[in-house]
Amino acid sequence: MAQKNSKTLYQALWNSADILRSKMDANEYKSYLLGLVFYKYLSDKMLYHAADLLEEKVSDLNEAQKVYSEAYQDLDIKDDLLENLQYDFSYTLEPNLTFTALVQRIYKGTFQLEDLAQGFRDIEQSHEIFENLFEDVDLYSKKLGSTPQKQNQTISDVMKELATLELAHEGDALGDAYEYLIGQFASDSGKKAGEFYTPQPVSQLMTRIVLHGKENQKGFSVYDPTMGSGSLLLNAKKYSNEPGTILYFGQELNTSTYNLARMNMILHGVDMSNQFLHNSDTLDQDWPTEEPTNFDGVLMNPPYSAKWSAEKGFLDDPRFSMYGVLAPKSKADFAFLLHGYYHLKDTGVMAIVLPHGVLFRGNAEGKIRKILLENGAIDTVIGLPANIFFNTSIPTTVIILKKNRSSKDVLFIDASSGFEKAKNQNLLKEEHIEKILQTYIKREDVEKYAHVADFEEIKENDFNLNIPRYVDTFEEEEEISLTELSMEMVETQKEIQKAETELFSLFNELHGTNEEADKELQQFMKALGIGGETNE
Structure with a gap:
């Protein structure tokens, strides 16, 4: 995958974390984001593979979703299709529980968190390798929102952000992006x-x-x-x-x-x-x-x-x-x-x-x-x-x-x-x-x-x-030449004197805004040893 696409993938994944960042610390929200990324990956991979098994050419997930839904309704095709998917991937999802279908419902305003929870359960129960895989993704946590509606809204917002990603064809790049997120x-x-x-x-x-x-x-x-x-x-x-x-x-x-x-x-x-x-x-x-x-x-x-x-x-x-x-x-x-x-x-x-x-x-x-x-x-x-x-x-x-x-x-x-x-x-x-x-x-x-x-x-x-x-990394300090040091000190002294002269001349140009202020200024300059007349 080109580096540009890689950066886009990283950025999109990271942007989706912004929605959760204000609600909980990173140690907690990583479970939600990584869990949802994983669910989308499994869903997308299954949809595209279903289209391949049905020998249908599709250009995006919405088309793959349509092909899968129609085949699922056809009793002559359904059993063979599900059997093949289960054999190849060790899991299947009903058409109405794919990530794509859930996002379509989010935009229609009919999405329910329970549908996503059911999708999680179906994956977990499909094979021992997925057992309890989503147990840290608490979709009903108060941290997502104080009411069921707010919890629904938070998860919906994250899913909409993730919906822009093509995860099924990324190969190792997705794994690397996942690593990046971790x-x-x-x-x-x-x-x-x-x-x-x-x-x-x-x-x-x-x-x-x-x-x-x-x-x-x-x-x-x-x-x-x-x-x-x-x-x-x-x-x-x-x-x-x-x-x-x-x-x-x-x-x-x-x-x-x-x-x-x-x-x-x-x-x-x-x-x-x-x-x-x-x-x-x-x-x-x-x-x-x-x-x-x-x-x-x-x-x-x-x-x-x-x-x-x-x-x-x-x-x-x-x-x-x-x-x-x-x-x-x-x-x-x-x-x-x-x-x-x-x-x-x-x-x-x-x-x-x-x-x-x-x-x-x-x-x-x-x-x-x-x-x-x-x-x-x-x-x-x-x-x-x-x-x-x-x-x-x-x-x-x-x-x-x-x-x-x-x-x-x-x-x-x-x-x-x-x-x-x-x-x-x-x-x-x-x-x-x-x-x-x-x-x-x-x-x-x-x-x-x-x-x-x-x-x-x-x-x-x-x-x-x-x-x-065993390994001596001690570095001896360079010898200091006293002649060079004394010459540097003389030069430094000259620079200090020059700076003092310039500063004092600037002070002599100063005047107080009234008689009292002028008197204070003259006393200050006298304390510094700067020439100037006092009013005493």
Whole structure:
């Protein structure tokens, strides 16, 4: 799709958010807008496909709606048509419940919210993959309006705005626009956004590392046990040469966010048989436990320093048992890391974003880190700039882990100063990502940027992985020439004297508007040491 159309799509989607923006915060209105976008997408796709099945040429949705409605009335055609639609899409909608039909009723003044609610229910009940998908879209919320009429009006206004969009033929562009919206909601929501979105530059960096050298692999399996809206998982599509064969495994605790991920997958055209998503607590209950349980790539941006139960029973859990200790109750960072690492194939690569504390904190975390290093599990430690995430301004680290490495060395990359400053955030640009990626691939020392530390060096540092211990970014200040400094001071003094003389001459031209004011002015000038007669 041309970039111009892309911008139009983004703008139209964003404009439709304006209607809800004044009524609730971004964290709430995203459910309405994304839910309605998704419903329109499913409806439009079904209408155009119905016209194709009926071998009718249509140029727009209104024509497709007419063709579908007429076929639905014809008992000889209806059953076969619905059967085909259900087989191809796993859902069907009655003609009077399509997005197009509902918008037509909005313009006639006969639209009822209950019709849209029924459409939601019909989609949800058509196949388990759509189950409870619209549960966050509360069409009868008082936030939409204090009366049923006002609620009806608000939803009608959003639907009219969305009706201008052609969603069925956009392909991945719609998925990308959906991603764009999720990103915009994340920046609007601030701290609340961390649970569902990883900024795209960080996602891109992690995905490119995990997929490096496996771009041509068919059936690449990728796993994110804290998947949020699925943006990190879906990046694999962009960097694989076999995107249609990727298998996506994801788990998410928050049901609303889990639903976002399900919609996101479908909008990105991921085949139903290639997505395996689960709504549950990753640490509390291991998943997946049935084949496949290990994956080619593991991508994670878990909640930082979250609390977890750390019950003693977890010491017998195969994810944690070999370390002899558990991540502390107040900081689940290593519990998430070990969970992801447990599910990594022997030939796989894992990338996880965590706060810097995991690199140097002691006690149980220190013991876990030591065992990981002794096993050669930690391949690379990348220090990212501060303030690049929506939910925290702290600097973070991307840790790359592998299994069965021949070496126990660790590559340290200090990329903390590689960013572009923006209004509210620091941005990782393409050149910054490329520099990190090339340094990771070459695995060589780069002055003041990267260092490959062998196991002995790490051991000497008591298994502390704090990046400044390994990458010296100290810049010596330039020597100051006293001769040049004294000459500059003389010049500065001359300029001050010249400015004072000009100022004093201006003061001497001043006169008070009356005798009292003139007397005050003369006293003021005398206090400043400016020549002038007083009236005393």
